[in-house]
Amino acid sequence: MIYLDNAATSFPKPTEVLNAVNKSFILYGANPGRSGHNLSINTAMEVYSTREKLNSLFDGYGSEFVSFTQNCSYALNMAIKGVLKKGDHVIISSLEHNSVLRPVFKMTSRGEITSSVFVVTHDTEETLNNLKNEIRENTKLIIVTAVSNVFGDILPLREIAEIAKESNILFFVDGAQGAGLIPIKMKKIGINCLCIPGHKGLLAPMGIGAILHDGCIEETIIEGGTGSESFNYLQPVGFPDKLESGTLNVPAICGLKKGVEIVLNYGVENIFKEETALMKFMFNELSNMRKVILYRSEYDEKMKAPLIAFNIKGFHSEEVSAYLNENSVAVRGGYHCSPLAHKTYGTEDVGAVRISPSRFTTKKDVNYVLNLLQKFAKNKNM
Amino acid sequence: MIYLDNAATSFPKPTEVLNAVNKSFILYGANPGRSGHNLSINTAMEVYSTREKLNSLFDGYGSEFVSFTQNCSYALNMAIKGVLKKGDHVIISSLEHNSVLRPVFKMTSRGEITSSVFVVTHDTEETLNNLKNEIRENTKLIIVTAVSNVFGDILPLREIAEIAKESNILFFVDGAQGAGLIPIKMKKIGINCLCIPGHKGLLAPMGIGAILHDGCIEETIIEGGTGSESFNYLQPVGFPDKLESGTLNVPAICGLKKGVEIVLNYGVENIFKEETALMKFMFNELSNMRKVILYRSEYDEKMKAPLIAFNIKGFHSEEVSAYLNENSVAVRGGYHCSPLAHKTYGTEDVGAVRISPSRFTTKKDVNYVLNLLQKFAKNKNM
Numbered sequence: 001m002i003y004l005d006n007a008a009t010s011f012p013k014p015t016e017v018l019n020a021v022n023k024s025f026i027l028y029g030a031n032p033g034r035s036g037h038n039l040s041i042n043t044a045m046e047v048y049s050t051r052e053k054l055n056s057l058f059d060g061y062g063s064e065f066v067s068f069t070q071n072c073s074y075a076l077n078m079a080i081k082g083v084l085k086k087g088d089h090v091i092i093s094s095l096e097h098n099s100v101l102r103p104v105f106k107m108t109s110r111g112e113i114t115s116s117v118f119v120v121t122h123d124t125e126e127t128l129n130n131l132k133n134e135i136r137e138n139t140k141l142i143i144v145t146a147v148s149n150v151f152g153d154i155l156p157l158r159e160i161a162e163i164a165k166e167s168n169i170l171f172f173v174d175g176a177q178g179a180g181l182i183p184i185k186m187k188k189i190g191i192n193c194l195c196i197p198g199h200k201g202l203l204a205p206m207g208i209g210a211i212l213h214d215g216c217i218e219e220t221i222i223e224g225g226t227g228s229e230s231f232n233y234l235q236p237v238g239f240p241d242k243l244e245s246g247t248l249n250v251p252a253i254c255g256l257k258k259g260v261e262i263v264l265n266y267g268v269e270n271i272f273k274e275e276t277a278l279m280k281f282m283f284n285e286l287s288n289m290r291k292v293i294l295y296r297s298e299y300d301e302k303m304k305a306p307l308i309a310f311n312i313k314g315f316h317s318e319e320v321s322a323y324l325n326e327n328s329v330a331v332r333g334g335y336h337c338s339p340l341a342h343k344t345y346g347t348e349d350v351g352a353v354r355i356s357p358s359r360f361t362t363k364k365d366v367n368y369v370l371n372l373l374q375k376f377a378k379n380k381n382m
Numbered sequence: 383m384i385y386l387d388n389a390a391t392s393f394p395k396p397t398e399v400l401n402a403v404n405k406s407f408i409l410y411g412a413n414p415g416r417s418g419h420n421l422s423i424n425t426a427m428e429v430y431s432t433r434e435k436l437n438s439l440f441d442g443y444g445s446e447f448v449s450f451t452q453n454c455s456y457a458l459n460m461a462i463k464g465v466l467k468k469g470d471h472v473i474i475s476s477l478e479h480n481s482v483l484r485p486v487f488k489m490t491s492r493g494e495i496t497s498s499v500f501v502v503t504h505d506t507e508e509t510l511n512n513l514k515n516e517i518r519e520n521t522k523l524i525i526v527t528a529v530s531n532v533f534g535d536i537l538p539l540r541e542i543a544e545i546a547k548e549s550n551i552l553f554f555v556d557g558a559q560g561a562g563l564i565p566i567k568m569k570k571i572g573i574n575c576l577c578i579p580g581h582k583g584l585l586a587p588m589g590i591g592a593i594l595h596d597g598c599i600e601e602t603i604i605e606g607g608t609g610s611e612s613f614n615y616l617q618p619v620g621f622p623d624k625l626e627s628g629t630l631n632v633p634a635i636c637g638l639k640k641g642v643e644i645v646l647n648y649g650v651e652n653i654f655k656e657e658t659a660l661m662k663f664m665f666n667e668l669s670n671m672r673k674v675i676l677y678r679s680e681y682d683e684k685m686k687a688p689l690i691a692f693n694i695k696g697f698h699s700e701e702v703s704a705y706l707n708e709n710s711v712a713v714r715g716g717y718h719c720s721p722l723a724h725k726t727y728g729t730e731d732v733g734a735v736r737i738s739p740s741r742f743t744t745k746k747d748v749n750y751v752l753n754l755l756q757k758f759a760k761n762k763n764m
Contacts, residue, residue, distance in 0.1 A: 001420075001421065003412075003421070005412060005413070005416075005417050005419065005421075005422070008412065008413035008416045008417055008422070009411070009412060009413040009629060011411040011412060011421070012407070012408070012411060013407055013411070018404070018407055021403075021633075022400070022404070025394070025395055025400055025587070026394070029391070029393040029394060029395070030385075030387060030390065030391060030393060030712065031387070031390035031391040031588070034387075034390045034714065034719075035387050035390055035703070035712065035713070035714040035715075036700060036703055036704060036707060036714075036715060036716065037387065037703070037706075037707040037711075037712035037713065037714075038383075038707060038712070039383065039385070039387075039393070039712055040387070040390070040712070069452070070451070070452035070456070070589075070628065070631065071627075071628035071629045071630075072628060072629075073604065073606030073607060073627040073628025073629075074452070074604055074606075074627070074628060076606065077603070077604045077605065077606065077627070097606075097607055098605075098606055098607040098608070098612070098615075099605075099606035099607050099627065099628060101615060102605035102606055102607075102615065102616065102617055102627075103604075103605045103606070105615040105616060106605055106616060106617065109615075109616070197628075197629065199629060205407070205631075205632075205633045206413070206629050206630065206631055206632045206633065207452075207589050207590070207629070207630065207631025207632065207633065207634055208589070208631075209628070221459070221603050221604070222455065222456055222459045222485075222603070223459065223480075223481075223484035223485045223488055224455030224456075224458065224459065224479075224480055224481035224484055224485070224719075225455060225479055225480040225481050225484075225719035226480070226719070227719065230480070230716075230717035230718070230719050230720075230721060231717065231721045231724075231730070232721075233480075233483060233484065233487040233491075233721065234484060234487060234488060234491070235484055235488065245453075245455040245456070245459070245481065245484075246452065246453035246454060246455025246456060246481060246579075246591070247391060247453045247454075247455075247579065247581060247588050247589070248453075248588065248589065249452065249587075249588055249589025249590075249631060249634070250587075250588045250589065251403075251587045251588065251589065251633070251634070252589055252631070252633070252634075318418060321417070321418055321419070322418060324419075325418065325419040325420060329419075330412065330417065330419035330420070330421055330422070331417070331419065332416065332417040332418075332419075333417075333418060334418065334612070335612035335613065336612070337416075337606075337607035337608070337609065337612050338612075339612060339613045339614075339615065342613075348613070
């Protein structure tokens, strides 16, 4: 099987990551922060060193401001509901995933907050003007994805951060697709909160994510045992505990530590460069196929992460992805939990086929898929 | 090392469970419910069959009413905040963990709800009367732990369920310590919602829990991508998706499936019987040690799960647990995220040493610990 669905979850995981997970069942098998025995303390130290790695990779505000979550969606809910109060206004981009859209839309539909969507185009100036036009007196937060999960657009984080800072607005980033693929430097850029999954670009098993922040998260949505301040009937106010109730996913955290090490050693820039070379080649080949729609005139790697969304004229994206699956190629077709993105690109009717590579993807894989797509278009013509 | 901290997390995990986790990285490595390719579909089927196993073990209301969470605390937050509305009254027991106490106390302290605590004693009739005395016109929910995480008390779930039913009150159970150790039959007993961890009695890796319910969970606290109803700006209302946003912890779910199979095959009753025999032996030996406080006059296995909380007169529980740790025995001392339980038993000053065995614990282990404790008491005497 050729697996090109890495934007859903990266597969396979590096052997080093799997080894780290396996080792954790022996060396870090106790509940961290709960007991005082060696196995528990060793586990807590391993968990802490994973916080340090993440803090380093993302230029965060300190390891205590890294809390682990089940996934990026949980982190985003904690972030959004952690700062938005009654009467606040929030601005999101037109490429947001349901993990941002649904919590925001729920709060909006209940009249708790107001919200606006600014349209992202291929013209950065236009995009930033669209954003500026939505800022109001009571705008508390701007939240955008680093990379569109469907179309791969890289959002101008630095410029958005500047706009947010000028107006004293919090700036949060959904790193679901960006983490491990494009450099995201929180302090340098001016990001107050970054939410990430472990299981995509950071190569960890499914079931782990994190919220990194500068201390701005006031409110909690989950409270419970933290192993700290046992006699406090209220959730502790100190981080990371405040955002970590109940037992952590230690095996995945140990895998994540190794995944982050791999990314740090290899370099995010190099990962981006390699995958971009492959996707650029594929994009150019696809653009020569008459019936293929690519949703952009050229491959501008400054504005595009290495994944390709396309359709074949006359077919629903799911027909194409099913055909590829029959031929042992795993991609995602249909809709991608991002209704705003499909509206922005006008693909509400057919969805999109998404090709998302990893460091394990080869040019041979890409050529195999290109051949299949050529056959598909040809056969369906007859 | 002799590991007797299984109430925090069971260790080691059975080889079959670890094999299932490892197999999942190959066979079930895609994101379930997100894509239409074989790897994703196979993963979704494996996840679904884990729902079926849990539904079967706990006599639930159907596999679609089993949603996976990061841990039991998350499940409890989803349950409590999923039904309590402004003006409601909730009753909790005096043995609740912070994962129940903190969400309830937060809502109470903000004036959103009112709440009462009923005291659990060693006299079931008295306990039930205490509960009945707290019922009010606006009582919406009774929530109790199946087993005290500190002192091992088994709560009279059947009788409480009857009382709840008579008054048309929802009855939720925190299965953190009970799941896999005592039989919990939801339909048979009349439990509307059961929250469980995977990593304790069900032998799965850390990072997985579940909420089982009868459809009563109205409100969500987390919204996001569910892989379903992509174009719905609001969280889908159908279960299990409504309570499952973002990527699931697939490796741990695969491990959990195997863990539940082991428990089902071996029989919860047999696990209880074996561990009870060990703990009863230990209890009786400890009760012969002059300085040991055991917090109950006799070992009544109908009212007590196989774990022992004790102290040694004149010492803080953490001194005892540290001594055991120095001698390669892992137990939990201090406080156990259960301030109400410590108050109920009057151990706010010293905490408690907790011995919690697993199916891997032997009589030899128990004797080794008994010897150490005898030495501790003797040496400290001199």
